[in-house]
Amino acid sequence: MQIIVTALVVGGISAVLAAVLTIADALVNNYGEVSITINDSKSHKVKGGSTLLSTLAGEKIFIPSACGGKGSCGLCKVKVKTDVGPILPTELPYLSPKEKKDNVRLSCQIKVKGDMSIEIPEELFNIREYVATVSSIEDVTHDIKEVFFSIQDEISFRAGQYVQLVVPAYGDIREETMRAYSMSSQPSVKNGVELLIRLVPNGIVTTYVHKLLNVGDRIKILGPFGGFFLRDTDSDIIFIAGGSGMAPIKSILLDMMEKGVERKAYYFFGARSKRDLFYLEEMKEIESKMPNFHFIPALSDPQQEDNWQGEIGLITDVVDRYLSEQGDDVAREGYLCGSPGMINACIDVLTKHKITEEKIYFDKFG
């Protein structure tokens, strides 16, 4: 008897409090219908209370975000013209002083609580949601898979840009998760996109792709996003990549080949040992068709059985050696793709060789 009363009392008190909180949530967090005005022209009537990023996604306007709204990539910047309160501590690390002055905010961190007016670049309206079908999965190294996602309508993008892969909830992961991957196919392929996905230990999306994704599966893709593409100049090009950083560079190279671009280009690809190297045949073929292109793979830790004849050393040292041999009085541009550590180290090497930071374009995996 006593046990039942105890359970009923504790349960009853908790239930009453939970009910009160639920009612309060419905009343207090109800911001009603608010309107978001975009670029002073289009106005959207939306339900308030959620973050700006997800509210806009509900209106089929996709702000680039690599982390999917966790506030860890700093990509979903939006200029907010209405006062939405001071900058949050979670936004601070991603905003430059100029952006702070212009009231640029992270759209995943601010909530829509009233009528708002925002400014976003026009090209974001090109971003669409595609439902893709997996048409091939291939292992290119022990931890990188090349996956081709076919889509029914056409996608148009610039070589070097990325898409976001939306993975459904699975296992212990309760909600949809999205991550950004650069396209490794060239823009002339319009019926789908090819992505290189490296298995990240405990990565939600990469684990899904490596362990659960099968040919024939349907999956959501958002895109294209990003400002990593070849600039139209006559300078020599220094590409540097590591691991799945191959993807956007491969796309750019195939695009250059198709368009007959004859700029001098060096592509330094860093890997640990031979088992991390891939696409050697493809690169050789591009080299044979583009006389001004040179592919320079470098191993930092070649194994004995690799029987490696090429460059040995950290990619930064190899780049440094090549650039020193050539001298620094040529106009050059750097295009880097890889881990933040590699990119930062490479930026130091390139600036040492008189390539200014404005001429160095990069795509960091964060």
Next chain:
Amino acid sequence: MGVPLNPFVIMIAAALTSNMVLSNFLGMCSFISVSKDIKTANGLGMAVTFVLTLTSVLNYIVYYYILVPLNLVYLRYIVFIIVIAAFVQFLEMVIDRFSPTLYMNLGIFLPLITVNCAILGGVLFMIIREYSLIQSLFFGFGSGAGWWLAIVALSAMRMRLREKDLPPQLVGPGITMIIIGIMALAFMGFSGMLPVQ
């Protein structure tokens, strides 16, 4: 308890002579960590006062009208904590809606009030000392106000110390602990004036 104490006496005593943080050393964690800036300290002090006052009353009702009649007094800790947690959650919602600035300034410390021992301590004192509902209300408010006063005073001192040359070993928590010790000494001087137990 002989003569019922005047609620005002209880309030003053709770705020000054038996101050929550400086005589009973309850609620130290946020007292030390949120006292860097006077504005935030003020906001948190306000929130603690508000929560302490209202949870005292709520828990009084739950205790004397539910737990005591049903002989479930031994459930008091778990029930008090549930009530406090729910109330803080409610408060967080309201502050987020009506004062985003305060919400931002309080940040993580608002949810932390849930586990602020000053709140649970206040509620338990009220039970142990067998206060009436009105006495509890005044006691809760007084305790909160005392905590508020103490944290504002501490943060004001810490802000002044910021420009002073301190021995490097003492900067931060070191000097804060010393200041708190001296403040506690000063407050203990009052404790003989109004013996309230």
